[in-house]
Amino acid sequence: xxxxxxxxxxxxxxxxxxxxxxxxxxxxxxxxxxxxxxxxxxxxxxxxxxxxxxxxxxxxxxxxxxxxxxxxxxxxxxxxxxxxxxxxxxxxxxxxxxxxxxxxxxxxxxxxxxxxxxxxxxxxxxxxxxxxxxxxxxxxxxxxxxxxxxxxxxxxxxxxxxxxxxxxxxxxxxxxxxxxxxxxxxxxxxxxxxxxxxxxxxxxxxxxxxxxxxxxxxxxxxxxxxxxxxxxxxxxxxxxxxxxxxxxxxxxxxxxxxxxxxxxxxxxxxxxxxxxxxxxxxxxxxxxxxxxxxxxxxxxxxxxxxxxxxxxxxxxxxxxxx
Amino acid sequence: xxxxxxxxxxxxxxxxxxxxxxxxxxxxxxxxxxxxxxxxxxxxxxxxxxxxxxxxxxxxxxxxxxxxxxxxxxxxxxxxxxxxxxxxxxxxxxxxxxxxxxxxxxxxxxxxxxxxxxxxxxxxxxxxxxxxxxxxxxxxxxxxxxxxxxxxxxxxxxxxxxxxxxxxxxxxxxxxxxxxxxxxxxxxxxxxxxxxxxxxxxxxxxxxxxxxxxxxxxxxxxxxxxxxxxxxxxxxxxxxxxxxxxxxxxxxxxxxxxxxxxxxxxxxxxxxxxxxxxxxxxxxxxxxxxxxxxxxxxxxxxxxxxxxxxxxxxxxxxxxxx
Numbered sequence: 001x002x003x004x005x006x007x008x009x010x011x012x013x014x015x016x017x018x019x020x021x022x023x024x025x026x027x028x029x030x031x032x033x034x035x036x037x038x039x040x041x042x043x044x045x046x047x048x049x050x051x052x053x054x055x056x057x058x059x060x061x062x063x064x065x066x067x068x069x070x071x072x073x074x075x076x077x078x079x080x081x082x083x084x085x086x087x088x089x090x091x092x093x094x095x096x097x098x099x100x101x102x103x104x105x106x107x108x109x110x111x112x113x114x115x116x117x118x119x120x121x122x123x124x125x126x127x128x129x130x131x132x133x134x135x136x137x138x139x140x141x142x143x144x145x146x147x148x149x150x151x152x153x154x155x156x157x158x159x160x161x162x163x164x165x166x167x168x169x170x171x172x173x174x175x176x177x178x179x180x181x182x183x184x185x186x187x188x189x190x191x192x193x194x195x196x197x198x199x200x201x202x203x204x205x206x207x208x209x210x211x212x213x214x215x216x217x218x219x220x221x222x223x224x225x226x227x228x229x230x231x232x233x234x235x236x237x238x239x240x241x242x243x244x245x246x247x248x249x250x251x252x253x254x255x256x257x258x259x260x261x262x263x264x265x266x267x268x269x270x271x272x273x274x275x276x277x278x279x280x281x282x283x284x285x286x287x288x289x290x291x292x293x294x295x296x297x298x299x300x301x302x303x304x305x306x307x308x309x310x311x312x313x314x315x316x317x318x319x320x321x322x
Numbered sequence: 323x324x325x326x327x328x329x330x331x332x333x334x335x336x337x338x339x340x341x342x343x344x345x346x347x348x349x350x351x352x353x354x355x356x357x358x359x360x361x362x363x364x365x366x367x368x369x370x371x372x373x374x375x376x377x378x379x380x381x382x383x384x385x386x387x388x389x390x391x392x393x394x395x396x397x398x399x400x401x402x403x404x405x406x407x408x409x410x411x412x413x414x415x416x417x418x419x420x421x422x423x424x425x426x427x428x429x430x431x432x433x434x435x436x437x438x439x440x441x442x443x444x445x446x447x448x449x450x451x452x453x454x455x456x457x458x459x460x461x462x463x464x465x466x467x468x469x470x471x472x473x474x475x476x477x478x479x480x481x482x483x484x485x486x487x488x489x490x491x492x493x494x495x496x497x498x499x500x501x502x503x504x505x506x507x508x509x510x511x512x513x514x515x516x517x518x519x520x521x522x523x524x525x526x527x528x529x530x531x532x533x534x535x536x537x538x539x540x541x542x543x544x545x546x547x548x549x550x551x552x553x554x555x556x557x558x559x560x561x562x563x564x565x566x567x568x569x570x571x572x573x574x575x576x577x578x579x580x581x582x583x584x585x586x587x588x589x590x591x592x593x594x595x596x597x598x599x600x601x602x603x604x605x606x607x608x609x610x611x612x613x614x615x616x617x618x619x620x621x622x623x624x625x626x627x628x629x630x631x632x633x634x635x636x637x638x639x640x641x642x643x644x
């Protein structure tokens with residue numbers, strides 16, 4: 001069994017132990033529920049891989065790693081309320097299964113529980129770990145705020161969109177790796193390289209996700225192709241097209257035209273995307289971030305074989321989306 | 323100017339500085355708004371008084387003290403959503419002034435900001451401070467959960483009710499004092515005495531509040547006398563009366579009878595309270611907790627004059643309610 005699988009097993013075990021300890025206390029039932037919906041556990045994996053790159057002593061990183069998964073799921077629980085999302089990983093969301101108040105309050109408890117776990121590390125790294133976690137957590141909230149703000153705007157620029165996904169999704173990957181690096185005893189320079197690596201990787205994968213939603217193989221991605229187009233969702237594709245679109249094309253993209261079948265709408269929006277080379281733009285941008293990520297990994301002061309686990313994870317994530 | 327006034331001024335200054343630093347960032351506007359609604363700042367006062375009882379070096383307690391006020395206001399922001407409360411301190415609540423999603427997200431940001439401040443203390447007390455804060459914060463959420471659960475029940479016992487208010491309101495007072503004591507370098511025994519003092523004090527004041535809602539002088543308390551009765555609210559008064567009530571009396575108290583004027587309803591419920599000596603019960607219980615609080619203060623290993631600030635605060639809080 002490879003390193004990645006070992007870490008994955010360790011994370012699942014610790015999450016199970018965490019849920020067992022929560023028992024069936026009312027306020028923690030939704031916490032256990034959302035955690036047991038599964039997921040790839042990318043964030044705790046990144047923490048463990050970062051620690052592992054600098055030391056063999058993994059133990060002090062295990063609970064902070066779990067804390068990052070708990071935090072991530074806390075954001076999902078509250079975002080689902082704000083997005084009125086009925087389904088998460090094929091199951092009812094917490095506010096659907098219980099109600100809005102339960103989702104608010106159990107989410108709050110979950111955030112506090114993340115803090116209970118993040119402090120379970122070596123006391124000499126505690127100030128630095130806490131500071132990184134706090135900054136990251138606040139930025140994730142700012143990202144969600146921007147995402148909501150953007151839904152009411154049609155003039156969002158590509159730079160603004162990238163800043164939003166950086167905050168909403170990438171900084172947590174960056175924070176996860178930086179915390180792992182701190183606990184592993186990395187220099188500040190290496191901490192920053194890993195942080196920047198994860199930011200660039202996160203951006204590249206998010207952009208690829210957006211690309212594949214329109215141009216991917218539905219069987220591989222497990223999503224309805226064209227879902228973003230039908231939902232009039234802001235992505236780098238639509239933003240790029242809107243930059244140049246005529247009024248008619250604009251109305252089509254933002255969803256003012258409503259007398260089209262789903263297939264027709266997807267086809268016509270894709271025509272506009274093609275006209276303004278939106279697919280090329282998103283692919284080039286994603287590719288550039290991917291390149292940056294690899295450069296940051298290269299800049300690390302550690303031996304090549306220490307990076308293997310990280311590269312394995314990158315490949316595994318690629319498989320899913322490429 | 324007395325010690326208490328000095329601390330109060332210091333707290334207001336630091337809160338102003340905090341809000342200034344938040345600036346007009348969108349997600350933090352509601353944070354500044356709720357903090358600027360005012361309040362007695364009891365929790366940070368308790369922290370500073372506790373530190374002051376053990377050391378002259380107050381500085382390391384200042385930001386943790388502010389953290390407790392931020393946390394308290396975070397709970398108000400989220401509780402107001404759950405309670406559908408339109409007004410807080412005479413102004414629209416955050417979810418009314420903005421909307422539900424803003425109140426959820428800015429509340430989350432506020433909780434994270436509390437953590438940003440709680441860690442600004444001596445690093446050697448950080449693990450203990452964090453642990454106390456986490457435990458307390460989670461208990462406050464559990465208290466809110468119980469409060470919501472109890473609203474759907476008519477068989478809540480006096481013990482259950484007291485456990486609910488202990489969690490919902492008292493543990494944060496206890497946590498505030500314990501954190502102050504830890505930072506002040508108190509022994510674990512003294513930390514516990516101050517914690518127990520604040521718990522007992524909190525229970526006693528909460529019960530007095532409940533008593534005065536029905537039996538107080540509206541001009542002094544600033545509340546509508548009988549408000550709890552009209553809202554069919556669970557308090558130790560109604561719980562005690564329900565223990566012995568006939569079916570007719572029961573229906574009156576829980577609000578099944580609806581053809582009464584406000585004055586009639588208040589008068590008739592008060593008759594039932596009198597019949598079962600509910601007022602005496604709540605007064606005796608509150609008095610016993612007040613007595614316990616003073617005993618805990620007495621048990622502290624410090625000189626009498628070190629307790630003066632704390633006793634001043636107790637008197638000041640009494641003025642408001644007695």
